[in-house]
Amino acid sequence: MARIGVTGMGTMGAALALNIADNGFEVAVHNRSPGRTRDVMADAGALSQRLKPSETLEEFIASLTAPRAVLIMVNAGAVDAVIESLIPLLEPGDLIVDAGNANFNDTRRRAKAVEDAGMLFLGVGVSGGEEGARFGPSIMVGGSSDAYAPIKDIVEAIAARFEGDPCAAFLGTDGAGHFVKTVHNGIEYADMQLIAEAYGLLRADGRALADMAALFGQWNEGALQSYLIEITSEILKSKDSETGKPIVDVILDQAGQKGTGRWTVIEALKMGQSATAIESAVAARSWSALRETRAAAEAAFPLSGETSEVSDADLEAALLAARIITYGQGMALLAAASEEFNWSLDLARVAEIWRAGCIIRSSLLDDISSAVRDGLPHEQILLAPAFASRLRETVPALRRVVTAAMSAGQSVPAMAASLSFFDTLRRARGTTDLIQAQRDFFGRHGFQRVDRDGDGFHGPWAD
Ligand SMILES: NC(=O)c1ccc[n+]([C@@H]2O[C@H](COP(=O)([O-])OP(=O)(O)OC[C@H]3O[C@@H](n4cnc5c(N)ncnc54)[C@H](OP(=O)(O)O)[C@@H]3O)[C@@H](O)[C@H]2O)c1
Incomplete structure (x- = not known):
C-alpha cells in the first residue's frame, strides 16, 4: 500500500x-x-x-x-x-x-x-x-x-x-500554483526569444557557431548565469548525428507552443497589465509558423545584408537589461493576480522556488527575492534600488543594440518591446493626453484635468 x-x-x-x-x-x-x-x-x-x-x-x-x-x-x-x-x-x-x-x-x-x-x-x-x-x-x-x-x-x-x-x-x-507556473512559462518564452535574438544578431554578423558557443559559455559565468544561457552554449556546439552539420542548421525555424505563453498574455491583458516582452515572444513563435509567407516576403523585400556590428559587451548588457525588464513584467503580473484573486502570493517565495529546478533558473532570481523582501516600490522590480542601478548601467547598451539591429533590418521584437516598456514607464508625463482628447472629440468620453480634481471635463469641440 x-x-x-x-x-x-x-x-x-x-x-x-x-x-x-x-x-x-x-x-x-x-x-x-x-x-x-x-x-x-x-x-x-x-x-x-x-x-x-x-x-x-x-x-x-x-x-x-x-x-x-x-x-x-x-x-x-x-x-x-x-x-x-x-x-x-x-x-x-x-x-x-x-x-x-x-x-x-x-x-x-x-x-x-x-x-x-x-x-x-x-x-x-x-x-x-x-x-x-x-x-x-x-x-x-x-x-x-x-x-x-x-x-x-x-x-x-x-x-x-x-x-x-x-x-x-x-x-x-x-489556481494560484498553476497561475504562477503559467507566468513562469511566459517569462521562459521571453527569455528564450531574447537569447534567440542575440543569436540572430551574432549570426548576421558572421560569427562562427563555435565562437558563439564560447561567448554564451562565458556569459554563463557572469551576470547572465542561467540554465537557458548554459544550454544555448551546449546547443551551439552540437552536431547532427546524421549529417555532421551543426544541429541548429538542420532544425526548421518554426517554433512550437502549447499555450502557456499565450495564457500569460491573455491574463495580463485582462488585468490591465503589460507583458509586452512575453507577448512579442509569443508573436515571434506564431510568425515563425508562417514559413511560406516569410519566404514570399523576403523575395518581395530583399534583405540588405547589413550587419548590426554590436559589441559582445553591449549584447551581454542588453540581454541583462531586457531580462530584468521581463522578470519585472512577470512579477508585476503576479502581484496584480494576487490582488484580483485574493491569493496573498508571497512573491519573494515565488522567486526563491524558481532559483533551482525550473527552466528559468538564473542568478538573478536570488537578487529578485531579496529585492521583493525589502519591498518593491510600486510593485516594480525596475524601481528596486539594486535593479535600478543595474538598469542605469545596462539600458544604454540595450538602446544601442536595438538601434543597430533596427537600422540593419534585423528582427529583435522582445528586445525592442522591453526597451519601449522601459521608456514608457520612466516618463512621468506621457502622450496619452492626446489620446484622451481624441476619445473626447469623437465619443464625448470626458477627461481629467491637470489643474483641478474631478473628471468628465470636455474639450472646446463639445461647445
Ligand atoms: N514534457 C515536459 O517537459 C513538461 C514539463 C512540465 C509540464 N508538463 C505537463 O505535464 C503533462 C504531461 O505531459 P507529458 O510530457 O508527460 O505528456 P506525455 O508524455 O505525452 O504523456 C501523456 C500522458 O497522458 C495520458 N493520457 C492522454 N489522454 C488521456 C486520457 N484521455 N485519459 C487518461 N490518460 C490520458 C497518456 O496515457 P496513454 O499512454 O494511455 O496515452 C500519457 O500517460 C502535460 O500537462 C504537460 O503540459 C510537461
Missing part, C-alpha cells in the same frame, strides 16, 4: 513517480494504456520495489492508504475526464492533485467541483522538464488550503534544492 499514486505514466508522470520512489516513498502507478506502466516497471531497476503498478483505476485506488492522494499527470485535454472517473472511486477527505500544465481558470473550476464532491484538490505547476521531474523540479502548489499538509513531506523531498531550501511552496488557493 502507498500514500500517494501517480496516474499518467508519460514522460513527466513516470519521471515524477521514479523521483518519489527514489526518495524512499512507496508510490502506486497507473496509466490508461497498461503497456506504458509495464515499460516503466521494466526500466525502473531497483526502484521497481517501491512502485506499486495497477492496470485498472479501481485497483490503483485500492492500492492507496486512506486518506488517498492521487496525482494526475496527463495531457491537459484529458484532466476533466480523469477527474470524473476518479471521483466515484474516492472518499471524502481524499486528495486529487493535477500536476500537469493547466489553465488556472480550469484549475479554479476543478478545485470547486472536487471540493463540492467532498474531496480536496491541488493544482500544481511542475517545472524542469523530464530531467527536473526525475531529479528535482521546481514545484508551485495551489488549491484547497488544508490539502498540502498531507503530501508536503513528499513534495519537498522530490523538489530541487537551492542551498538546502526546497524549491516547492504552497502559494495560494485554487
Whole structure:
C-alpha cells in the first residue's frame, strides 16, 4: 500500500513517480494504456520495489492508504475526464492533485467541483522538464488550503534544492500554483526569444557557431548565469548525428507552443497589465509558423545584408537589461493576480522556488527575492534600488543594440518591446493626453484635468 499514486505514466508522470520512489516513498502507478506502466516497471531497476503498478483505476485506488492522494499527470485535454472517473472511486477527505500544465481558470473550476464532491484538490505547476521531474523540479502548489499538509513531506523531498531550501511552496488557493507556473512559462518564452535574438544578431554578423558557443559559455559565468544561457552554449556546439552539420542548421525555424505563453498574455491583458516582452515572444513563435509567407516576403523585400556590428559587451548588457525588464513584467503580473484573486502570493517565495529546478533558473532570481523582501516600490522590480542601478548601467547598451539591429533590418521584437516598456514607464508625463482628447472629440468620453480634481471635463469641440 502507498500514500500517494501517480496516474499518467508519460514522460513527466513516470519521471515524477521514479523521483518519489527514489526518495524512499512507496508510490502506486497507473496509466490508461497498461503497456506504458509495464515499460516503466521494466526500466525502473531497483526502484521497481517501491512502485506499486495497477492496470485498472479501481485497483490503483485500492492500492492507496486512506486518506488517498492521487496525482494526475496527463495531457491537459484529458484532466476533466480523469477527474470524473476518479471521483466515484474516492472518499471524502481524499486528495486529487493535477500536476500537469493547466489553465488556472480550469484549475479554479476543478478545485470547486472536487471540493463540492467532498474531496480536496491541488493544482500544481511542475517545472524542469523530464530531467527536473526525475531529479528535482521546481514545484508551485495551489488549491484547497488544508490539502498540502498531507503530501508536503513528499513534495519537498522530490523538489530541487537551492542551498538546502526546497524549491516547492504552497502559494495560494485554487489556481494560484498553476497561475504562477503559467507566468513562469511566459517569462521562459521571453527569455528564450531574447537569447534567440542575440543569436540572430551574432549570426548576421558572421560569427562562427563555435565562437558563439564560447561567448554564451562565458556569459554563463557572469551576470547572465542561467540554465537557458548554459544550454544555448551546449546547443551551439552540437552536431547532427546524421549529417555532421551543426544541429541548429538542420532544425526548421518554426517554433512550437502549447499555450502557456499565450495564457500569460491573455491574463495580463485582462488585468490591465503589460507583458509586452512575453507577448512579442509569443508573436515571434506564431510568425515563425508562417514559413511560406516569410519566404514570399523576403523575395518581395530583399534583405540588405547589413550587419548590426554590436559589441559582445553591449549584447551581454542588453540581454541583462531586457531580462530584468521581463522578470519585472512577470512579477508585476503576479502581484496584480494576487490582488484580483485574493491569493496573498508571497512573491519573494515565488522567486526563491524558481532559483533551482525550473527552466528559468538564473542568478538573478536570488537578487529578485531579496529585492521583493525589502519591498518593491510600486510593485516594480525596475524601481528596486539594486535593479535600478543595474538598469542605469545596462539600458544604454540595450538602446544601442536595438538601434543597430533596427537600422540593419534585423528582427529583435522582445528586445525592442522591453526597451519601449522601459521608456514608457520612466516618463512621468506621457502622450496619452492626446489620446484622451481624441476619445473626447469623437465619443464625448470626458477627461481629467491637470489643474483641478474631478473628471468628465470636455474639450472646446463639445461647445
Ligand atoms: N514534457 C515536459 O517537459 C513538461 C514539463 C512540465 C509540464 N508538463 C505537463 O505535464 C503533462 C504531461 O505531459 P507529458 O510530457 O508527460 O505528456 P506525455 O508524455 O505525452 O504523456 C501523456 C500522458 O497522458 C495520458 N493520457 C492522454 N489522454 C488521456 C486520457 N484521455 N485519459 C487518461 N490518460 C490520458 C497518456 O496515457 P496513454 O499512454 O494511455 O496515452 C500519457 O500517460 C502535460 O500537462 C504537460 O503540459 C510537461
